[in-house]
Amino acid sequence: MSATDANVQAVGRERYGLDVASAEVLAFALHNTSVQMHRALMRSAFSAVVRDVMDCTSSINVKTPHGWETVAEMGPSLHAPVSGHVCNFVLEEYGEENLRKGDVLIHNDPWRGAVHQSDVSILRGVFVDGELTFVLESCSHLVDMGGPVAGGYPTGARYTFEENLRIPPSLLYAEDVPVRGMFNMLLESTRVPQLNLGDLRALYGSVVVGERLLEDLCAREGRDRVHRAALYALDAAEASMRAAIARVPDGDYSAEDVLDDDGVNAEPLLVKATVRIRRDRMELDFSGTERQAEGNSTTAWCDSSRGIIPVKMLLDPQSLYNGGALRPFEAVMPPGSLVLGLPPTSVSDHGSIGTRVTNVVMAALNKALPDEQAVACDAGNPMFLGLQGVDTRPGRGHAPFGTFVLPGASWGATSKNDGLGFSTILMTGGVVRSSVYEHVEREAPVIFWEHAFMIDSAGVGKLRGGVGVVVTVEALAPVEIACVADRIRVGSPGYGGGGRSMPTLALLVRKGADGVTPAPSWNGVTAVSDFSPVFGVFDEQGRPNPYDGQLGRGAIYEVSKFSRFMLEAGQVLRICAGGGAGWGDALEREPVRVLNDVLDEFVSPEAALADYGVVLAVADDGAVVVDEAATSRQRQRLAEERQRTGRETISCFRPWPLTGDDVERLRRPLAERVEELRARSA
Amino acid sequence: MGIERLFFPRPTERYVSVERVPVEATCPACGGSNVARYPVANHIGPRMVTKCQDCFEALAVDRPAPEDNWPPFRPAALDWPASRAG
Numbered sequence: 114m115s116a117t118d119a120n121v122q123a124v125g126r127e128r129y130g131l132d133v134a135s136a137e138v139l140a141f142a143l144h145n146t147s148v149q150m151h152r153a154l155m156r157s158a159f160s161a162v163v164r165d166v167m168d169c170t171s172s173i174n175v176k177t178p179h180g181w182e183t184v185a186e187m188g189p190s191l192h193a194p195v196s197g198h199v200c201n202f203v204l205e206e207y208g209e210e211n212l213r214k215g216d217v218l219i220h221n222d223p224w225r226g227a228v229h230q231s232d233v234s235i236l237r238g239v240f241v242d243g244e245l246t247f248v249l250e251s252c253s254h255l256v257d258m259g260g261p262v263a264g265g266y267p268t269g270a271r272y273t274f275e276e277n278l279r280i281p282p283s284l285l286y287a288e289d290v291p292v293r294g295m296f297n298m299l300l301e302s303t304r305v306p307q308l309n310l311g312d313l314r315a316l317y318g319s320v321v322v323g324e325r326l327l328e329d330l331c332a333r334e335g336r337d338r339v340h341r342a343a344l345y346a347l348d349a350a351e352a353s354m355r356a357a358i359a360r361v362p363d364g365d366y367s368a369e370d371v372l373d374d375d376g377v378n379a380e381p382l383l384v385k386a387t388v389r390i391r392r393d394r395m396e397l398d399f400s401g402t403e404r405q406a407e408g409n410s411t412t413a414w415c416d417s418s419r420g421i422i423p424v425k426m427l428l429d430p431q432s433l434y435n436g437g438a439l440r441p442f443e444a445v446m447p448p449g450s451l452v453l454g455l456p457p458t459s460v461s462d463h464g465s466i467g468t469r470v471t472n473v474v475m476a477a478l479n480k481a482l483p484d485e486q487a488v489a490c491d492a493g494n495p496m497f498l499g500l501q502g503v504d505t506r507p508g509r510g511h512a513p514f515g516t517f518v519l520p521g522a523s524w525g526a527t528s529k530n531d532g533l534g535f536s537t538i539l540m541t542g543g544v545v546r547s548s549v550y551e552h553v554e555r556e557a558p559v560i561f562w563e564h565a566f567m568i569d570s571a572g573v574g575k576l577r578g579g580v581g582v583v584v585t586v587e588a589l590a591p592v593e594i595a596c597v598a599d600r601i602r603v604g605s606p607g608y609g610g611g612g613r614s615m616p617t618l619a620l621l622v623r624k625g626a627d628g629v630t631p632a633p634s635w636n637g638v639t640a641v642s643d644f645s646p647v648f649g650v651f652d653e654q655g656r657p658n659p660y661d662g663q664l665g666r667g668a669i670y671e672v673s674k675f676s677r678f679m680l681e682a683g684q685v686l687r688i689c690a691g692g693g694a695g696w697g698d699a700l701e702r703e704p705v706r707v708l709n710d711v712l713d714e715f716v717s718p719e720a721a722l723a724d725y726g727v728v729l730a731v732a733d734d735g736a737v738v739v740d741e742a743a744t745s746r747q748r749q750r751l752a753e754e755r756q757r758t759g760r761e762t763i764s765c766f767r768p769w770p771l772t773g774d775d776v777e778r779l780r781r782p783l784a785e786r787v788e789e790l791r792a793r794s795a
Numbered sequence: 796m797g798i799e800r801l802f803f804p805r806p807t808e809r810y811v812s813v814e815r816v817p818v819e820a821t822c823p824a825c826g827g828s829n830v831a832r833y834p835v836a837n838h839i840g841p842r843m844v845t846k847c848q849d850c851f852e853a854l855a856v857d858r859p860a861p862e863d864n865w866p867p868f869r870p871a872a873l874d875w876p877a878s879r880a881g
Binding site: 180182197207218283284287385401446456457 | 801802803804805806808809810811812813833834835836837838839840842844849850851864865866867868870873877879880881
């Protein structure tokens, strides 16, 4: 054993009474317990948003000299740092001394730490040797908790009274006996009691699974040893994060970004973050942020810890997350701001403000880091939909329904590679997944015609952003839609000269010539003659056009967040979501990578020419290749033009087709289109 | 206390910030005098910190007192005796 190893062992025994190997094994046993809890939760859940989308978390909290801290968790990153706060808020109010074995508390109040009222937490104490040793928390997004809009995103709501059920810490099970009044309230206040009952039981089951595993672990290893291993795991995470922060130069680093609107006013809202670093400590200061929205795009507390997500990902991505990683941080949250709204303001749209918080903290931190460590902005929350109504399909009994459509989003580029596309966003840590459409089709009277990559949606760059998506959905019976979207004015900002992604837009699409299938899209591009705009930036000819267009021109909405939008039977909605932003100068992207993107139909030959400066040609064998000499000249021209105009690149296919015939011409073989483009450009 | 901290008006100022109140103290870590007290959310929850602004050494980390109004929201029944059901 080396001197270093011996020293580590000595410190371990002195501080925790454990050899390091035992501490690591026991710490991992705790992690595995949270994984098993989470698997039980997902396998038992009824609603698609839990079962398919994985919008659920399980965590194990232990008492330390600081308070209750999360020692292990499994689930999306948007819940992970929140868990400890929820535990402390709930137990301080309810009183640890009032908990009995088998008691389960339920809670969803954003002002007591919950993300929003749809994210319902249950907490169960685990007693070992008669002592409260662990508090298990499982949290699921219950698909409908009442209120005027199913799904929990009543866009346009101004007050919490217009949102769904708000539950302070309350007893759900008393010594494993369901509290009837609480269950009745939960089941009688929802459109989908069958789903909620299943999900509540899944939540209960997950914490019972966790309790049994922990009791077994403590019986084998001893309560004290397990607890000391938990303290070790927390301290290790803290040490890892502190070491990572200490490597960043001290200073104050600020960034600003905007939300498009709050669903009530069509005005952008400013989010500001200053990352303050001193030695191995960090403050995330949101001073200077806009006051709380009039609409529901405000959070009440949860963003006090979620700001850590980009920090962890950029500075300390390798180590397993637990609450110890939060110890070096303090969040400075202005009361009455977008990140700490005051009651009774509405706070249901945590997704928009939460993603913006992670974007702006990352942008601030990027300023402290060398270029090669910086990450371009992700797509934020380009769009998701809540669907509700009455299912009039045969055999459905005219039952109310409520479900979600999550198309997914994309990551910004890094210095090493293009952004991840067709995925989920930074805030959710890639764990909240896009919808399984076959399941949504079973739950709601809709049919999904496509879910594909959207061409020219990724921010350009030396490394480009992740590609955005197109989703086309038709209503088979009247469906009321709540929409939460953002980045519709202008796409996510690039890093180091990288371009912005495509602004998100939504269209009502006509049926094609057969009267059955929607008018076709070519990689998401739909002829102007075949759609009516719902929202987005459109020019005078009705084309999506981020440069010369106007927000809301000819569209139903100027805002990106609205509810009670009726999609009648036979109507088709097409969502075109922007991707992640680019990193570095697009004129430095390897031409062969641009060619590959064109061959994959992520990038059009037009964008290759206009944005990347890559000129394509057709070789003698018919293959499409890069014309190196012409590319060099084109890139020189574009560099000079950019010097002159200073114009930022915003992705969008252009020229956008006006007619169905124009779309059909896009479907010709690539070689033919390249030849035509060369002729036009000559 | 009762229902006084259940509802609040929306701020009239467009942009909102946290005030860091200067405190007369010397930082034990760096010897500086740039010390301030202000509300934060730390890894446990809401706290009032007295910190050196130069090195972030914490001179005190306290649970908020009622007059700190931190966080602004406070449940009406927080101090009531607990029943079996909470």
